[in-house]
Amino acid sequence: MLPRPARLTEADGFRAAVRSGRRAGSATLVVHWHDQGPEPAQVGFVVSKAVGNAVVRNRVKRRLRHLTREHLRELPGRGVLVVRALPDAATARPARLDADLAHGLRRVLTPRSAS
Template identity: 70%
Template sequence: MLSPDHRLTGADSFRSATRGRRAGTRTLVVHLALGEGHDPARVGLVVSKAVGNAVVRNRVKRRLRHLAREHVSSLPGAAVLVVRALPAAAGATYPELGADLARGLDRVLA
């Protein structure tokens, strides 16, 4: 679970990440906007109904939340990260989601 300091809330915060860099993989699209200041990095997840029913969406969200927690310490300060799940995420295994998230983060941080 992400700590409250690292959670992204509010539509404006999510929109701010779309002004940054973007990288897509088979199962995810990663948006990263670098901010200024000493705020902690924040992470938000977007899992739409296109991914599947409520059970599937919640499973994908739980997996992504856990994976994002592992990467939040490597993000620059005041960064805003939004991870959007694509329909292919419904059938992806935990290691596949982890590899796609790492690949997407490497691309936007490069």
């Protein structure tokens, strides 16, 4: 379970992260990071009906919450992280979800180089 201050519950936070934040995708997840958010950083999850029925969606959310809690220390002090599950997340092993989450976090949290 995520600590209460780390839970994203407001629609505006989801909207800002998805529309204005940085994005990194994989076969099972899309990670959105918007660094102009509340302090401490908050995390939200989007698991649509395309992932599966209610039982499958809730299982995926539980796994993602558990994995994300382990990565909270990597997040900067303020911002919004939205983890969106793709249909392949329903059948992915937890190790695969963790690898995809870690990869997505590295990509969205690494500053872009000036070109």
